[in-house]
Amino acid sequence: MIGSSITFSFFLIFSGAAIVATLALYTRQPLIIAYIALGACIGPYGLSLVTDLGLLTGIGHVGIIFLLFLLGLDMHPQALWSTLRKSTVVAVFSSAVFLGLGFAVAYLFGFAVTDALITGAAMMFSSTIIGIKLLPTTVLHHRHIGELMISLLLLQDLLAILVLMALLSAASGSSDEMAATMGISLLSLPLLAACAWLAVRYVLLPLITRFDRFHEYIFLLALGWCLGLAECASALGLSEEIGAFIAGITIATSPISQYIAVNLKPLRDFFLILFFFSVGARFDLGLIDQVLAPALVLALLVLVCKPVVYRFLLKGVSEKRSLAWDLGFRLGQASEFSLLIAYVAVANAVISEQASLLIQATTIITLLASSYIVVLNYPTPIAISDRLRRD
Secondary structure, eight states, rough: OOOOOOOHHHHHHHHHHHHHHHHHHHHTOOOOHHHHHHHHHHSSTOOOOOOHHHHHHHHHHHHHHHHHHHHHTTOOOOHHHHHHHHHHHHHHHHHHHHHHHHHHHHHHHHHOOOHHHHHHHHHHHHHHHHHTTOOOOOHHSSSSHHHHHHHHHHHHHHHHHHHHHHHHHHHHHHHHHHHHHHHHHHHHHHHHHHHHHHHIIIIHHHHHHTTTTTTHHHHHHHHHHHHHHHHHHHTTTTTTHHHHHHHHHHHTTTHHHHHHHHHHHHHHHHHHHHHHHHHHHHHOOOGGTTTHHHHHHHHHHHHHHHHHHHHHHHHHHOOOOOHHHHHHHHHOOHHHHHHHHHHHHHHHSSSSSHHHHHHHHHHHHHHHHHHHHHHOOOOOOOSSSSSTTTO
């Protein structure tokens, strides 16, 4: 980072984001694409104006935490539970299909079995940010498609945690430790939810009721509750995202929940810009020729097969055909968890550098292409067409 100044980096990122966002709007391009392109241009593999990506990635991850917290604020627990039961079948079968798809492509292009297996595992997940960010707020919070999308993404989140645990345990070579860690994490989920519910009922809600006139205090209380439960989840072996979602859903019954949601949205968007910037900045375009062919093939198959698979699985559990296609295309990409799996696996010497690059390239290609598909064809808050713009 030039001059070791976080202020200068923020200046480059947000001033640059304002410029590329302006160009994107004039040329009718999705804003998310502009942020990723900016990262590729001024990141360490571009002009090298911003090089300390570790800090920026960590800061950007906070945006995902806030995103899940805001989702929880608008979810009714009973409706979520009902949808989760239906989504489990879809999540399990779709994950198996995408695992096999990724494995087959990587193996046919000459990658080792372990490389191919982890590549397949990385393809099981869809992007929480793309899926939720591009779904209109009214649809997300008040319609069945929103509940169904959130439940599928939460189940994928749990699967991603299991994959990451398996990678870390494979690096240490301890299968017994892996099994014990996974068991503890799965058991800790209902325990965390129960403790959070008790804390809200006997501590947070009385405080909110007594001091609801002090808006600054409510804002701080909400931030502390969100980040605190995210850290508790992380300590128990779960993800910060799951902790943040539980934090949101446990105070969704409070009359002040909508005030909290409205005031946190600008803060969420601030961090999400950093996240998308870091996605673009982490990719080394100079090495793309090493995995270009398999990445293009795998990305194309993901973009084509995911909507089709989701459409038939959702139709099989009695969902409407139009909803099934809509949800399938909105979840028709790889995930930010795919990038994390690539980073963790190569850092622990579980897969080769080329396999990690294949996962990264495929993920970024699908994020870019899927954003275009959704923005150009379905209602979104950032739609180019006035007819499709919804919020």
